[in-house]
Structures are given as C-alpha cells and as structure tokens.
Amino acid sequence: MSLRLQRSDWFWTDLERQVDWYRDEAGEEVADRFITAVEATLAALARQPGLGRPRFTDWPELAGIRSFRAERPFHRLLLFYRHDARTLFAERLVHGSRDLQRRLREPPGLD
16 A cells, blocks of 8 residues: 655646756756656555655654665665655655755745
C-alpha cells in the first residue's frame, strides 16, 4: 500500500525552477527525464517512506524531515519529506551541496 502524496508549495517551486534550468541548459528531453525521475522517486518513497534517512535532529523547525536522493542521473538533488501513517509530504527539492539547514528554512529563490 502506498501513502498519499502531498507536495508543498515550496516543493513545487523547487521543482519548477529545476525543470526550467534543465530545459534551458540541456533541452526538453532532459527536463522531461528529470520530472520522470522525481516522480519515480516520490512513488518509491510513498511505498517505503523509511527509505530516506532522518535529518537535522538538532534543529526543532526541521524535526521529522527525511531525505532521499532523486533517481540517477539526477541523484545530486535531494528530496526532503515528512510522513505520517497516511501521507507523504514532499517539502523541498534541493541540490545536496547547498547549505541545507539554511536552504530548507527559507523560501525558494533566495539564492
């Protein structure tokens, strides 16, 4: 059984920005493959939400958040999410080399 998937507004913004970047830098086909990879990763997490590792246990505002890499070749991007018994909450989609604690607490687009 899969959890219901809910994407935050910040997740949608992160996704749209990354798709736009791939479209501009690598073309429509790569952007489409990126979307497919993210959706496949979310589907896997909805089936097995424990796949991702807990993150930022010392940061109360990020309590309960987990991360998991997007499918290859987009694995440098991390999906940050929370879950309960019924729903997987996709919170953010961020490049793994960023200052993650800061980035996760601020709205997309401040870079």
